[in-house]
Amino acid sequence: MPGPLNGIKVLEFTQIIAGPYGCQNLADMGAEVIKVEPPEGEPWRQFSQFMPNEAKYFQSLNRGKKSLVLRLQDESAQQVVYDLLPQIDVVVINYRPDVPARLGIDYDTLSELKPNLIYVDNTAWGRRGPWAHRPGYDIVAQSVSGLMAAEGKLDKNGSPRQITSTAIADYGTGVAIAWGVCAALYHRERTGEGQLIESTLLNTALAFQGSSAFDLPVADAAVHARMERVHQLQELGAPYAELLAAHNPQALLTVGNIYYRVYSTKDGAVTIGALSPSLFAKVRAALDTEFLGFADPEFNPLDPEWSAKATRAVDEIEERVRAGTTAEWLEIFERNGVPCGPLNFAEDMLDDPQVQANDIPVSLEHELSGPQRQVGPLLRMSKTPLIPRSASPVLGRHTDEVLRLAGYDDARIAQLRESGAVA
Amino acid sequence: MASGPLNGVKVLEFTQIIAGPMSCQLLADLGADVIKVEPPGGEPWRLNAQFIPLESKTYAGLNRGKKSLAVDVGSPKVQEAIHRLVKEMDVIVINYRPDVAKRLRIDYDTLAGIKPDLVYMDNTAFGREGPWANRPGYDIVVQAASGLMSSVGKVDKDGTPLVPPAFADTTTAYSMALGVCAALFYKAMTGKGQRVETSLLVNALTTHMSAFMSLPAADGDTREMFLKALEDARASGMPYADFLELRNEMMRRQAGGNVYYRAFLTSNGAIAIGALSKGLRDKVRAALNIEHNRDEPDYNPLDPAQIEADKQLRA
Numbered sequence: 001m002p003g004p005l006n007g008i009k010v011l012e013f014t015q016i017i018a019g020p021y022g023c024q025n026l027a028d029m030g031a032e033v034i035k036v037e038p039p040e041g042e043p044w045r046q047f048s049q050f051m052p053n054e055a056k057y058f059q060s061l062n063r064g065k066k067s068l069v070l071r072l073q074d075e076s077a078q079q080v081v082y083d084l085l086p087q088i089d090v091v092v093i094n095y096r097p098d099v100p101a102r103l104g105i106d107y108d109t110l111s112e113l114k115p116n117l118i119y120v121d122n123t124a125w126g127r128r129g130p131w132a133h134r135p136g137y138d139i140v141a142q143s144v145s146g147l148m149a150a151e152g153k154l155d156k157n158g159s160p161r162q163i164t165s166t167a168i169a170d171y172g173t174g175v176a177i178a179w180g181v182c183a184a185l186y187h188r189e190r191t192g193e194g195q196l197i198e199s200t201l202l203n204t205a206l207a208f209q210g211s212s213a214f215d216l217p218v219a220d221a222a223v224h225a226r227m228e229r230v231h232q233l234q235e236l237g238a239p240y241a242e243l244l245a246a247h248n249p250q251a252l253l254t255v256g257n258i259y260y261r262v263y264s265t266k267d268g269a270v271t272i273g274a275l276s277p278s279l280f281a282k283v284r285a286a287l288d289t290e291f292l293g294f295a296d297p298e299f300n301p302l303d304p305e306w307s308a309k310a311t312r313a314v315d316e317i318e319e320r321v322r323a324g325t326t327a328e329w330l331e332i333f334e335r336n337g338v339p340c341g342p343l344n345f346a347e348d349m350l351d352d353p354q355v356q357a358n359d360i361p362v363s364l365e366h367e368l369s370g371p372q373r374q375v376g377p378l379l380r381m382s383k384t385p386l387i388p389r390s391a392s393p394v395l396g397r398h399t400d401e402v403l404r405l406a407g408y409d410d411a412r413i414a415q416l417r418e419s420g421a422v423a
Numbered sequence: 424m425a426s427g428p429l430n431g432v433k434v435l436e437f438t439q440i441i442a443g444p445m446s447c448q449l450l451a452d453l454g455a456d457v458i459k460v461e462p463p464g465g466e467p468w469r470l471n472a473q474f475i476p477l478e479s480k481t482y483a484g485l486n487r488g489k490k491s492l493a494v495d496v497g498s499p500k501v502q503e504a505i506h507r508l509v510k511e512m513d514v515i516v517i518n519y520r521p522d523v524a525k526r527l528r529i530d531y532d533t534l535a536g537i538k539p540d541l542v543y544m545d546n547t548a549f550g551r552e553g554p555w556a557n558r559p560g561y562d563i564v565v566q567a568a569s570g571l572m573s574s575v576g577k578v579d580k581d582g583t584p585l586v587p588p589a590f591a592d593t594t595t596a597y598s599m600a601l602g603v604c605a606a607l608f609y610k611a612m613t614g615k616g617q618r619v620e621t622s623l624l625v626n627a628l629t630t631h632m633s634a635f636m637s638l639p640a641a642d643g644d645t646r647e648m649f650l651k652a653l654e655d656a657r658a659s660g661m662p663y664a665d666f667l668e669l670r671n672e673m674m675r676r677q678a679g680g681n682v683y684y685r686a687f688l689t690s691n692g693a694i695a696i697g698a699l700s701k702g703l704r705d706k707v708r709a710a711l712n713i714e715h716n717r718d719e720p721d722y723n724p725l726d727p728a729q730i731e732a733d734k735q736l737r738a
Contacts (some may be wrong), residue, residue, distance in 0.1 A: 004609035016699060029605055043700035050641035057639075060632040090563075102727055127553060137697030148686065148695065149473040150588055159688040166574065168590050175597035179705055182604030183453055187428035189611035210445070219474035237691035260563055262572070263555040264583040267660035271572070271584075273561030276467040287545040318583070325660070339548075339559035341662060343584060345670070346570030346634035354568075357553025360625050369640035373630045378598045382610055383617035418437075 003030025004384040006186065010034065010090040011081070012065070013072075014107065015042035017138065017170035018201065019122055020061040022177025028377040028386045030180075031352040034402055035065045036072070036081075040423045041395045050410070051369060059392045060374050063364060064397035076275040077105045083406040087115045090181050097132050098418040107196045116186040116194035120177050126200045130194040136201060138167035144170070145205035150212060152244050157297035159240070175378070255301035256310030259283050262343065263321040263329070270321070270329045279338065286336035287317055326380035366391035377423040396423050427454020434458065434514040436489070437496070437507075437529060439466035441589055442546060442561065442623065443518035444485040450603060451488035454574030455514070459489045460496060460505075501646065502528045509538050518546045523554050531618045540616035542551055542606040544599050552623040560623060562589040569627035573667070574634060574657075582664030591627040598626055649673060682715070682736060683707050 003356075008031040008405045010021040027033040035042075044058040070077040074212070081104075091110060093100055107119045121127070124136025142148045147169065180197040188194055200252035206213045238246075254261075259274040266403075274283045280295045291313035293299070300306045320330060326342055334341035344352070350361050350373055362376035377386035400421055403413050416422045426541040436447040437536035444459070444466075451457045461469075465477045470633060494501045506528075509515070517524055524530040524545075531543045545551075548560025549568075560612055563586055566572040579584045610616055628635050637646065649670070656666040683698040684689040698707045701718045708715060714738055716722050 004605040025601065047699060050643075054641075056633045056636060056638050056641045059638060060636050120620055135703075137699060139686070139697040140560060140695050143686060143695030159686060160695065166590070168594075168630060169734070171630045172594055172597055175601055177595060179449075179597065179601035179604045182601060182608050183428040184606040186604060186611055189608060193649070208588065208590065211480045214484045216480050216483060219480050234692065235568065239441060239691065240693040243692060262563070262567065262584040262586060266665060267657070267662065268666075269567070269584050269663045271564050271567035271586075273563040275471065275561060279559075286615040288707070295528065304617075318581070319514065334558075337559075339561050339564050341558075341560070341564040341568035343567040343573055343672070344570045345573050346628065346631050346648075347646060348653060349570055349628060349635055350637055354555040357556070358550030358622065358625070360550070360628060364642075366638075367640065372636065372638040372640075374636040374638075375625065375632050378621055378625055378629060379602045379605070380601070380620040381606065381617055382619070383615055384606075416644070421601050 001042055002384065003028065003386050004381060005182075006030040006062070006384070008032070009087055010092060010181075011084065011088045012036060012092050013094055014094035014098075014122070016392045017045050017057075017167050017175040017188055019177065020044070020058075020115045021066065021123070021171060021174030022181075023092055023122070023297055024084055024351070025064055025378065026181060029182075030386070031090070032353060032383070033065040033406065034068050034069050034084075034398070035062065035371075035393070036068050037395060039071055041069075045395065046230065053367055053395045054366075056423070059366065059369070059372065062392035063374070064389045065159050065393055066243050067393035067396055069396035069399050069423040071423075072103045072105070074419070075104075076416060076419060077421040079139040080403065080406055080408075080416070080422065081105055082113055083109075083408070085110060085116060085117070085406060088114065088117070090120070091344065092120045092122070096135055097123055097127050103333075103352075111194065111196070114194075115163070116179060116188055116192060118194050118197065120180055120197045120199065122173060122177055122199045122201075126202060127198060129180055135316060138170040139199060141201035142168040145258060146212065146343070147201055147205050148207060148286055149244060149247060152248065168208065169201040171203060172208055173199055173201050219324035253334075256299070256314060257309055258287065258289070258291065258293045258314060258317055264319060265321060265324055265326045265329055268326040270333065271343060272340045274336050274338055282338045282409045283333075283335045286333050286338050287320075289313070289317055304399050310339050321382045364388060364391040367397075368394055399423065426488070427452070428440055429604075430454035432456065432513045433511060434516060434603075435508065436460060436516045437511045437524075438516060438518035438546075440468050441485060441592035442595040442599065444468065444482075445593060446544070446546075446603075447489065447516050448485055449596065449600040450514070450516075453600075453604075456488040458508075459486065459495060460492050460493050463493050465493070467487060474477075474579075494701060496527050500587060501674070505529060506534075506537055509541070512538065512541065512544045513607070514544065516544045516546075516599065519644065520559060521547055521551045526621035535616065535618075538616075540610060540614060540615050542603060543618045544606075544608060545605050545620045546595060546599055546622065548623045552626060562592040563624040563625065565591045565627050569624055571627045571631060574631050578664045578667060581692070582662060584663060590630060591623040594630055595623050595626040596619060603624065617731055643732075682711065682713070683717070720733050 009027050010031050010033045012033055012035045041053045045053045047055050047056055047057055047116045049055045079172045111117050123129050125131040184195055233243055233246055237334055259280055264271050274280055282288055351354050361373045362377055363373050366369055400413055434450055434455045434457045436457055436459040438444055447457045467478045469482045471479050471481050482496045535541050548565055549555040579585055598621045606617055606619050683704050686693050698704050
């Protein structure tokens with residue numbers, strides 16, 4: 001059974017994470033994705049490459065696609081795009097705002113040729129405003145959007161460190177690109193209209209901080225006071241660590257927090273998450289404590305007396321948890337019905353029984369680098385199952401096939417290769 | 424003005440906290456008509472840091488554009504009402520543990536029996552199968568169990584791991600919106616509805632895809648070495664902070680002379696740069712006025728002499 005986007009053709013002009021991941025989601029859903037790459041390959045092929053033009057990062061973000069190599073600066077390569085267009089439903093592009101028009105692949109040009117085209121234009125900062133023409137990667141979007149400061153992670157010299165776990169603005173945007181395409185396909189199916197979809201790393205990074213990037217005057221007196229202090233410090237030229245301390249959005253919520261956190265144990269760590277009154281009671285039962293934390297009607301982290309009492313109580317609980325092993329505490333929390341889990345490492349998760357039971361890993365065979373296992377599709381669909389069709393393509397593997405799809409004969413293909421416009 | 428690609432689509436939401444509410448807010452933003460079913464006391468997120476009764480910023484930020492229907496879904500009468508309402512719905516979004524929906528008679532089989540072309544988006548913490556399927560799980564637990572938290576590798580002064588923002592929840596919200604839109608497209612083409620499933624677990628794993636990925640040709644023995652070190656550490660009861668130090672040492676060896684994609688401290692704050700291609704790295708070298716062989720053909724980040732040189736460069 002084919003995926004929900006079976007028969008949909010996508011032309012991808014993207015690199016690194018957000019765009020490739022967005023199009024990989026479309027490929028997982030059954031779309032035929034043709035990835036256009038420059039002759040040297042997109043940069044992610046070379047980042048930590050283990051053999052020429054093949055890297056783990058690249059292979060994890062480009063499964064199930066075809067690779068078409070075009071030197072888009074050449075008019076004959078741009079003509080290939082125009083000749084392909086009648087068969088294409090969706091274009092996904094992730095260049096700086098001025099680049100598509102320069103290469104003749106902007107929305108106005110392409111939608112003129114194909115009026116019901118769905119065109120996703122992803123940029124770092126959006127097409128308008130003072131930053132529109134600036135380049136931007138996930139790390140810069142993390143910094144500019146406040147995500148990095150929200151994590152508040154410093155190295156030993158007090159320098160900020162990015163969110164190293166994952167390029168979250170990129171991955172989030174990759175999912176947004178895919179659902180934007182699906183929503184627009186739905187609209188096209190009902191009305192016949194195509195459209196331009198714009199997404200930005202900036203918007204995703206802010207959407208993931210919904211309650212911080214949110215001004216609600218009636219509730220925000222404390223936030224305003226805090227930010228006023230931050231702005232004063234900024235004017236005085238205070239160093240980052242001081243700004244962070246003044247900003248510290250989590251500080252008030254973490255005073256007396258026994259319910260939603262990680263505890264160190266003798267041999268690792270155990271994580272619990274309780275966010276409702278009934279679960280709060282279960283946590284207290286598991287920890288054998290009367291301390292109410294933020295369930296206390298008197299809860300007031302600004303009151304020094306309450307705060308001191310809370311700190312003493314939390315210290316005592318932490319000390320007791322630290323005296324036991326992870327297995328012991330998991331058993332206790334589980335017995336009391338508290339959502340809990342151990343602290344694992346991603347590398348260790350492929351063979352995890354829970355991960356296996358839900359068919360999360362997918363095994364693929366790459367024609368150059370052999371077997372691999374990676375995270376499979378995000379969704380499971382009962383009528384249109386998502387099945388990755390292949391590993392990532394070798395650079396230019398499908399150039400001839402795609403050119404034939406555009407109506408080119410062998411002589412013409414050879415001529416284009418000779419000129420260097422395709423490879 | 425009616426607008427948005429999902430204009431006219433009716434969604435019935437049975438979710439709370441972040442992932443489900445955010446996904447339905449995204450659908451509402453796209454023009455869908457979302458009816459949120461809440462218990463008479465309000466969903467827990469209304470009560471978290473409320474500034475007036477039943478209103479909190481965390482709730483208000485994730486539920487714009489919706490209608491609220493406060494009912495006790497445990498009551499058979501309410502279930503009857505929901506079964507009548509479902510006939511008018513296009514989409515159900517649900518985020519309960521696998522066993523709960525059936526108990527409340529709002530599981531896929533029951534509702535699809537009433538409305539066959541229903542799109543039913545079902546999110547769970549750990550998936551519907553396996554030993555952990557029926558366990559409750561919030562973002563924080565899934566971050567820990569999936570390895571997302573340890574990838575952050577941040578501990579407080581006592582060695583206790585610190586918790587990043589709720590990324591398992593927020594990325595899952597996007598996936599749920601994606602699943603609904605894909606299924607609606609399929610329904611527009613074929614007339615058929617279906618059940619779509621996702622989990623916090625698969626989303627958390629996806630966001631650090633290449634750490635999870637096993638690729639023997641690229642991994643060489645490093646993956647096995649890491650897993651062996653982890654096994655040994657667990658067997659010996661090594662504290663988390665100590666193992667993290669060991670892991671960071673193993674990771675740092677591969678990170679090499681990173682002056683290209685990082686944050687730098689300035690005299691009055693900090694600045695982030697990102698350069699991931701040779702052209703941009705040339706620009707970084709020019710801006711910092713440094714010479715570095717990162718883009719020379721013989722650059723080997725694992726060569727001990729290079730590691731030392733890279734260390735000097737960073738300093």
